[in-house]
Amino acid sequence: MISLPLFRREARRSILLLVIFAGILALYASVILTMYDPELGDSLAMMKDAMPELFAAFGMSDPGSTLTEFLANYLYGFLFLVLPLVLLILLTNRLVVGYLDRGTMAWLLSTPTPRWKIAATQALFQVVCGVLTVVYAGGLCAILSAAMYPGELAATPFFRLNLTLAALLCLLGSLCFLGACALPDSRRGLALGGGLCVVFILLQMLAQSGEKWEWLQYLTPLTAFDSAALASGGGSLWPALGLAGGAAILYAAGIWVFTRRDLCL
Amino acid sequence: MNHVIDVQGLTKDYGQGRGIFDLTFQVERGEVFGFLGPNGAGKTTTIRHLMGFIRPTAGQAAILGMDCFAQAATIQAHVGYLPGELSLMDDLTGDGFLRFMAQMRGMTDLSAVGELKELFRLDGRQSLRKMSKGTRQKVGLVCAFMARPDLLLLDEPTSGLDPLMQNRFVELLLREKARGATILLSSHMFEELERTCDRVAILRAGRLAAVERTEDLRRARTKRYVFSFPAPEAAAAFSAAWPGASRNDSSVTVALTGREDLSKLLRLAADQQVTDMTVDGGSLEEAFLGYYGEED
Numbered sequence: 001m002i003s004l005p006l007f008r009r010e011a012r013r014s015i016l017l018l019v020i021f022a023g024i025l026a027l028y029a030s031v032i033l034t035m036y037d038p039e040l041g042d043s044l045a046m047m048k049d050a051m052p053e054l055f056a057a058f059g060m061s062d063p064g065s066t067l068t069e070f071l072a073n074y075l076y077g078f079l080f081l082v083l084p085l086v087l088l089i090l091l092t093n094r095l096v097v098g099y100l101d102r103g104t105m106a107w108l109l110s111t112p113t114p115r116w117k118i119a120a121t122q123a124l125f126q127v128v129c130g131v132l133t134v135v136y137a138g139g140l141c142a143i144l145s146a147a148m149y150p151g152e153l154a155a156t157p158f159f160r161l162n163l164t165l166a167a168l169l170c171l172l173g174s175l176c177f178l179g180a181c182a183l184p185d186s187r188r189g190l191a192l193g194g195g196l197c198v199v200f201i202l203l204q205m206l207a208q209s210g211e212k213w214e215w216l217q218y219l220t221p222l223t224a225f226d227s228a229a230l231a232s233g234g235g236s237l238w239p240a241l242g243l244a245g246g247a248a249i250l251y252a253a254g255i256w257v258f259t260r261r262d263l264c265l
Numbered sequence: 266m267n268h269v270i271d272v273q274g275l276t277k278d279y280g281q282g283r284g285i286f287d288l289t290f291q292v293e294r295g296e297v298f299g300f301l302g303p304n305g306a307g308k309t310t311t312i313r314h315l316m317g318f319i320r321p322t323a324g325q326a327a328i329l330g331m332d333c334f335a336q337a338a339t340i341q342a343h344v345g346y347l348p349g350e351l352s353l354m355d356d357l358t359g360d361g362f363l364r365f366m367a368q369m370r371g372m373t374d375l376s377a378v379g380e381l382k383e384l385f386r387l388d389g390r391q392s393l394r395k396m397s398k399g400t401r402q403k404v405g406l407v408c409a410f411m412a413r414p415d416l417l418l419l420d421e422p423t424s425g426l427d428p429l430m431q432n433r434f435v436e437l438l439l440r441e442k443a444r445g446a447t448i449l450l451s452s453h454m455f456e457e458l459e460r461t462c463d464r465v466a467i468l469r470a471g472r473l474a475a476v477e478r479t480e481d482l483r484r485a486r487t488k489r490y491v492f493s494f495p496a497p498e499a500a501a502a503f504s505a506a507w508p509g510a511s512r513n514d515s516s517v518t519v520a521l522t523g524r525e526d527l528s529k530l531l532r533l534a535a536d537q538q539v540t541d542m543t544v545d546g547g548s549l550e551e552a553f554l555g556y557y558g559e560e561d
Contacts, residue, residue: 102352104353106348109337110345113341117338263318265318
């Protein structure tokens with residue numbers, strides 16, 4: 001199904017990038033976690049009362065009363081979405097755009113490896129990185145929570161929260177991948193796919209900032225990731241399934257186009 | 266199905282007259298086939314079709330009876346390729362790149378890699394990014410030859426190589442030919458092809474101007490001989506004896522095609538106590554004026 005030598009090469013080549021992102025995520029996770037106060041009601045809440053629209057825009061409308069809700073609000077609402085998205089865009093640039101732009105794809109195609117297999121390898125590597133990022137970030141939060149606030153984190157809602165985030169990231173990653181594979185100019189394709197992801201985020205921020213813009217939530221797949229509901233034990237896993245299904249379709253489409261297109265190498 | 270390469274009416278129209286148009290040619294097993302033409306004549310575009318990178322607008326290209334686009338991966342098991350626009354994976358060393366490519370090819374026998382590196386005096390420990398143009402070209406060449414393929418597609422293989430390494434390359438090519446490999450290579454210089462090729466296809470503005478045996482091309486080619494004599498009188502006597510010779514003081518220039526009698530010319534020159542002689546092979550433009558017509 002995939003080319004192992006290529007997968008290994010990408011893994012070796014991306015280690016540094018992944019470590020850097022792991023560091024950034026760890027930094028944010030630990031800083032935000034130390035700000036959690038089980039008694040609540042102090043600084044963050046005061047700031048939120050002072051400028052509710054701004055907080056709402058970043059998905060921090062309700063700080064929640066439990067640790068899980070707090071995390072969903074302050075990390076999963078924005079940071080844990082945007083940082084991995086940046087990683088996925090950088091990865092698409094490495095895995096697809098770089099090879100096509102520089103012409104090194106010619107070497108991969110001069111081996112007895114079918115095109116679909118090369119594309120599938122790159123897609124899988126991207127998915128693995130996206131999922132690993134969530135596993136890492138979620139795991140880190142769980143460990144830090146257990147150390148700092150034993151027994152406060154609700155396991156099942158927290159797991160479902162991470163699962164849905166992973167599915168959403170897969171969908172955003174697949175958009176970048178499809179863009180890079182489908183357009184004659186791969187770089188522009190990635191700009192289009194990545195740009196669309198950014199637009200989705202902006203639309204969600206706008207939709208959350210006031211009732212006037214609420215209807216915008218129907219234009220962005222981010223709405224399917226209802227972090228607050230999931231954290232408080234509600235919500236369903238159907239949206240996660242839908243996001244993952246969408247990602248699978250877009251990745252398949254990217255591989256399909258890549259197999260049939262002209263490559264100017 | 267005896268042709269290793271079979272190209273029928275291959276056309277790729279990029280608009281504005283760019284592309285390749287209605288190319289038809291075959292390359293036989295064990296043959297060394299040259300692609301000759303100026304930059305932009307369509308050499309690389311044709312090779313891209315053979316590699317299955319692009320799909321023809323019309324016509325077809327087949328290698329070993331398989332369609333070059335649809336069955337590219339199967340074909341690649343038999344092909345060694347050197348891109349004309351050489352860009353390597355700069356994050357690797359030379360050896361790392363060759364190792365990676367060997368893995369991608371599923372190669373277990375790496376004996377050829379060492380031999381080829383030895384032949385080209387290639388030190389693969391350096392990072393590809395830091396290598397000079399010629400060294401990178403050597404890495405590309407080793408990569409193309411290392412699997413001992415049945416067919417070699419080499420796009421401007423000698424670019425960046427110094428004369429010594431160019432000779433090594435010709436040696437290698439002849440050895441591969443003796444092994445039974447079929448070879449297609451492109452160049453914009455006839456001299457480069459005439460040493461190795463059995464036949465040469467001449468491309469011009471995306472069209473096939475001619476496919477000729479190298480031997481015939483060599484014979485049709487005009488060389489210019491410039492003789493120096495001790496005195497203008499001797500030069501005059503010599504030029505009078507050879508119709509078409511042009512004299513300038515004590516030197517005489519004679520244009521000769523491969524079909525004319527060189528020994529007679531040399532005997533005449535010796536009679537007049539010739540002191541010096543230089544030979545000008547003539548440019549591609551001169552050699553193939555008939556095929557090329559007007560340059561655009």
